[in-house]
Amino acid sequence: MEFSKLFELVVSASLINNFVFTRFLGLCIFFGVSRRMETAIGMSVTFTAVMMISAALSWIIFRHVMIPLEITFLKIIIFIGIVAGFVQASDTIMRKISPGLYHKLGIYLALISTNCIILAVPLINAGERYSFLESIAFALGSGLGFALALIIMASIRERLELADVPAPFRGTPIAFIVTGLIALAFSGFAGLIKI
Amino acid sequence: MLTEILHLLQLPDMFPFIVPCAGVGGGIEAREHVELLPLMKDTLVFLAAIGTLFGLGLALAAKKFSVTIDPKVEQVKEFLAHAHCGACGYAGCEQYAEAVVRNPEVPPNLCVPAGTRGAEAIALLTGKKAAVRERFFARVMCQGGWSMSEKRCSYEGVQDCRAVILTGGDKACRYGCLGYGTCARVCPFGAIAMTEDHLPFVDPDKCTGCRKCEAACPTRVIEVLPESQQVLVSCHSKDKGSETRKYCRVGCIACGICAKVCPFDAPVIQQNLSRIDQKKCTVCGLCVRKCPTGAIRDLLLPRPKAFILPHCTGCQICGNVCPVDAPSGEKNSLHTIDQSRCIGCGICAVLCPVHAIDGTFNAPQVFASGEAREKAA
Numbered sequence: 128m129e130f131s132k133l134f135e136l137v138v139s140a141s142l143i144n145n146f147v148f149t150r151f152l153g154l155c156i157f158f159g160v161s162r163r164m165e166t167a168i169g170m171s172v173t174f175t176a177v178m179m180i181s182a183a184l185s186w187i188i189f190r191h192v193m194i195p196l197e198i199t200f201l202k203i204i205i206f207i208g209i210v211a212g213f214v215q216a217s218d219t220i221m222r223k224i225s226p227g228l229y230h231k232l233g234i235y236l237a238l239i240s241t242n243c244i245i246l247a248v249p250l251i252n253a254g255e256r257y258s259f260l261e262s263i264a265f266a267l268g269s270g271l272g273f274a275l276a277l278i279i280m281a282s283i284r285e286r287l288e289l290a291d292v293p294a295p296f297r298g299t300p301i302a303f304i305v306t307g308l309i310a311l312a313f314s315g316f317a318g319l320i321k322i
Numbered sequence: 323m324l325t326e327i328l329h330l331l332q333l334p335d336m337f338p339f340i341v342p343c344a345g346v347g348g349g350i351e352a353r354e355h356v357e358l359l360p361l362m363k364d365t366l367v368f369l370a371a372i373g374t375l376f377g378l379g380l381a382l383a384a385k386k387f388s389v390t391i392d393p394k395v396e397q398v399k400e401f402l403a404h405a406h407c408g409a410c411g412y413a414g415c416e417q418y419a420e421a422v423v424r425n426p427e428v429p430p431n432l433c434v435p436a437g438t439r440g441a442e443a444i445a446l447l448t449g450k451k452a453a454v455r456e457r458f459f460a461r462v463m464c465q466g467g468w469s470m471s472e473k474r475c476s477y478e479g480v481q482d483c484r485a486v487i488l489t490g491g492d493k494a495c496r497y498g499c500l501g502y503g504t505c506a507r508v509c510p511f512g513a514i515a516m517t518e519d520h521l522p523f524v525d526p527d528k529c530t531g532c533r534k535c536e537a538a539c540p541t542r543v544i545e546v547l548p549e550s551q552q553v554l555v556s557c558h559s560k561d562k563g564s565e566t567r568k569y570c571r572v573g574c575i576a577c578g579i580c581a582k583v584c585p586f587d588a589p590v591i592q593q594n595l596s597r598i599d600q601k602k603c604t605v606c607g608l609c610v611r612k613c614p615t616g617a618i619r620d621l622l623l624p625r626p627k628a629f630i631l632p633h634c635t636g637c638q639i640c641g642n643v644c645p646v647d648a649p650s651g652e653k654n655s656l657h658t659i660d661q662s663r664c665i666g667c668g669i670c671a672v673l674c675p676v677h678a679i680d681g682t683f684n685a686p687q688v689f690a691s692g693e694a695r696e697k698a699a
Binding site for chain 1: 364365368372380383384388389413416417480481485
C-alpha cells in the first residue's frame with residue numbers, strides 16, 4: 128500500500144502534473160538548456176539530484192523546527208536559503224573531490240540555486256503535508272518529469288535546427304510553439320491516476 | 323530551545339507524525355489570535371540560527387575544500403580564442419589552458435585560432451618555446467557550382483547538406499559539394515560564405531583551420547590543408563573520366579596531363595583522380611595551365627612574373643629549365659625574360675646559381691636560404 132502510494136506520486140509528478148508542461152514552471156532553464164542533447168542530459172541529472180536532496184533537507188527543517196516553533200509562514204525564504212546554501216556547498220565540495228564531474232555539471236549548479244522548480248518541490252511537499260518518503264518520491268518524480276521534458280525538447284530542437292522555419296519564428300518563438308503542442312499532448316495524461 | 327530541537331530530531335520520533343497544524347497552503351494555520359512578541363522572538367532566533375549555521379557551513383566547506391587555481395591558467399585563457407572548437411585536441415579552452423600550464427610537454431602553439439601572437443604570449447607565460455606553426459586553411463575541393471554541374475533530381479526538402487545527403491544527394495556527382503551551406507553555418511568564426519553559384523567561399527583572413535567544417539561536411543569535400551599548399555586538384559570525383567565529364571564541367575577526368583607536365587612528378591593518378599603530392603609539389607603552377615578541364619586550382623593567382631637582376635652571369639641555365647622559353651640572351655651576357663611568356667612558376671629562381679632572378683612568388687625564400695647558406699659557409 129505504501130509503495131503503491133509512492134509510485135503514484137512519482138507518476139503523477141512526472142507525467143500528469145509535469146512541472147514544465149502542466150504547471151509551466153522552470154521555463155527559463157527549459158528553453159535555455161534544451162538546445163543540445165548533451166547539456167539537456169547533464170542538466171536533468173543535476174536537477175533531479177539537487178531536487179531530491181533539497182526536498183529531504185527542507186522536509187527535516189520544516190517538520191522538526193518550523194512547525195513546532197509555529198513559524199511556517201517563513202517557508203519560502205527558508206527553502207530558498209536551504210537550496211542556495213546546499214547548492215553552494217555541493218559546488219565547493221564537488222570542485223575539490225571530483226573536478227571531472229564539476230566541469231561537466233558545475234555550470235548548471237549555479238543556474239539551479241534560484242530556480243522555481245527547485246523551490247516549488249519543497250513548497251508543495253510542505254503544503255500537501257507529505258511524509259519524508261513521500262517527499263523524496265515527489266522530488267524524484269518531478270526530476271524525472273523535468274528530465275523527460277528536457278530530453279523531448281532537446282531532440283525536437285536538434286531537428287528544428289535543420290528545418291526550414293519561417294524567419295520570424297526562428298529560435299525561441301518556434302520553441303514556445305513546440306512547447307505548447309507538447310503541453311497539449313501532456314494534458315492527455317490527466318485522469319490517469321486519481322489521488 | 324536547542325534541546326527541544328535536538329529532541330525533535332531523534333529518529334524514532336520521525337515516523338509517524340502528528341501534524342500539529344491545520345489550514346490550507348502549506349501548514350500555515352489560521353488563528354484567531356497571534357501573540358506577536360514570542361512569534362517575533364522565535365522568528366528572529368530561528369533566522370539568525372539558520373543563517374549562522376549555513377554561513378559557518380559554507381565557510382568551513384570553502385576552507386576545507388579550497389582548490390588552488392594557478393593564476394597563470396587564467397592569464398593563458400585570456401589569449402585563447404574561446405571558440406571551444408577543439409582544434410587543440412582538448413575538450414575546451416579551459417582544459418587546454420590548464421594542460422599547457424601544468425604539463426611541460428604540452429606545446430603552447432596548439433590553439434590554432436589564437437594564431438602566432440597567442441602562441442607567443444602563451445609561450446612567454448609558461449616559459450616554453452613557441453615553434454612557428456604553419457597556418458592551416460579549409461579548402462573546398464570542388465568547383466562544380468550549380469551552374470557548372472548536372473543535377474540528378476530536384477531537391478526541395480530541408481535546406482541543409484546533412485539532410486540532402488539522406489536522399490543520396492541531388493547532384494549527379496556523388497563526391498562534390500552539395501551547396502546547401504552547412505559549413506557556413508557551423509563555422510564559429512564566420513569565415514565561410516556561400517557564393518551565388520552555391521559554393522562555399524573561405525575567407526583566409528578569418529579561417530583558423532579549426533576543422534569544424536571538415537567534420538560537418540557530409541561529402542567530406544572540405545579539406546584542411548597547410549597554407550603552403552597553393553595548387554590543388556579541386557575535385558574529389560572517383561567516377562570514370564567520361565562520367566565525370568558528363569556530370570561536371572570542372573571535374574578531374576584523370577587524363578594524366580598534369581602528371582606528364584609536372585617537372586617534379588608531384589601529381590599521381592589514383593582511382594580516376596589526380597592527387598598532388600604535397601612533399602614534391604613546388605607550387606610552380608604548370609599543371610594549372612595544362613589541365614584541360616580547369617580542375618586544378620591555383621591559389622597564388624595572379625602570379626608575379628620573374629625579372630633578371632644585373633648580376634646575371636649569363637650561364638643560360640634559366641633558359642634551359644624554363645617550361646615556356648621565356649628567358650633569352652647570349653652566353654655570358656645579361657639575360658632578359660619575356661614578360662608576356664613568363665607564367666611565374668619560379669623554377670628558374672630556384673635553379674639560378676647566382677640568385678639573379680627576382681620577382682617570383684618564391685624569390686624571398688630563395689634569397690633567404692641563399693643568405694643562410696653563405697653565412698654557414
